Amino acid sequence: MCLAPPESELGRSLQPRRGSFGVMDYYLMDAASLLPVLALGLQPGDTVLDLCAAPGGKTLALLQTGCCRNLAANDLSTSRTGRLQNVLHSYVPEDIRNKSRVRVTSWDGRKWGELEGDTYDRVLVDVPCTTDRHSLHEEENNIFQRSRKKERQKLPMLQVQLLAAGLLATKPGGYVMYSTCSLSHLQNEYVVQGAIELLANQYNIEVRVEDLTPFRKLFMDTFFFFPSCQVGELVIPNLMANFGPMYFCKMCRLT
Ligand SMILES: C[S@@+](CC[C@H](N)C(=O)[O-])C[C@H]1O[C@@H](n2cnc3c(N)ncnc32)[C@H](O)[C@@H]1O
Incomplete structure (x- = not known):
């Protein structure tokens, strides 16, 4: 469930408390951060990789779908994976963590494709x-x-390498979501195009960018979408809908 605090409470310190299930009652995050997870469209029984997961807001959202059969949550930084572990323990009941077989690692995500290639149904980068x-x-x-x-x-080179690794880790027919909280074309569309070219040229792997227009239409009343984003979707903050920035682009690995 996702709740927005009433305007009168914005600016007050909103401290989550331990609720009746023994876990904290809410995790505070920008509502636009949920969009890449929702658009990834998890299906029941999916094996899922969250390649750059810490501190864990989107990992929580992935688990909340109730669809993960396996969830690998990774982040290069060991201090940040420590935070991620704390978040998982504070917000996710133990039986859900066990059911979703959550595995936390601190690897360099750029190498993931070599370590576990062709493995996941859904990957978040x-x-x-x-x-x-x-x-x-x-x-x-x-x-x-x-x-x-x-x-x-x-940054753009690192982002291309991470996205390419995410695509290599995906099963043919599986989906990858690339996301940033930046407005920069260099970190958004150019990275997507760069990674797709890299996969085609170096691995002979074909990737298709998914059309998220129907998804965008579902959320147009709540978020302000940049009108002329050519590849993927970009939520930009505006006075009436102060969420984002959040860029996200969904891809299907075809081969
Ligand atoms: C935008 S943050 C992720 C936020 C997270 N998904 C969330 O929703 O809370 C990007 C993360 O990438 C991690 N990172 C940087 N380089 C990395 C690499 N080579 N491999 C894996 N993670 C990396 C950083 O430590 C940082 O935690």
């Missing part, structure tokens, strides 16, 4: 990006700091 809303408001950990210029410039 929620990559590190310039986190544009955070970068606008927070000094701490801001990727636009001069000292982080090189890291910033390398």
Whole structure:
């Protein structure tokens, strides 16, 4: 279930509490973050990979679908996988964690395709990006700091490698969702196109971008979608619907 607090409560500190199931009663996140998970369209019994999972908001949403037969939740950073473990223990009842066979790892996601190729029905690739809303408001950990210029410039290449790994980890006929919380074409559409070309040229694997128009129409009253996004969908914050930014693009691995 997804609830938005009434406007009068926005700005107050909203502290989740332990509820009647012994787990915390809600996880606070940008509502647009749910869209990539919903659009991934999990089916009952799916094996699922969340390649860049920490701190775990979207992992929780994947588990909430009730469809995961196996869920691999990975993040390169061991400190962040520690947070992910805490989130899973605080928010997901033990029987659900066991039923969904949740496995948490700290591997470099770029190598996943070599480790577990052709394995998953659904893969979420929620990559590190310039986190544009955070970068606008927070000094701490801001990727636009001069000292982080090189890291910033390398982001699109890292994103292509992660998406390519996600596609390689997917079974033929399975689906991948690529997402960022950035407005940048370089981190969004160009990455999708780059990864698709890489798979075609280096692995002879064909990938199709899915048309999410019917999905977008379902959510047009709640979110503001950028009208001229050529590949994938982009939710942009506006005064009437202050969610996002959130870019997401669904792909089907054909071969
Ligand atoms: C946008 S965050 C993920 C947010 C998460 N999906 C959620 O909903 O809470 C991107 C994550 O990618 C991780 N990351 C960066 N490089 C990675 C790599 N090479 N392999 C796997 N994860 C990586 C970062 O540590 C970071 O936690």
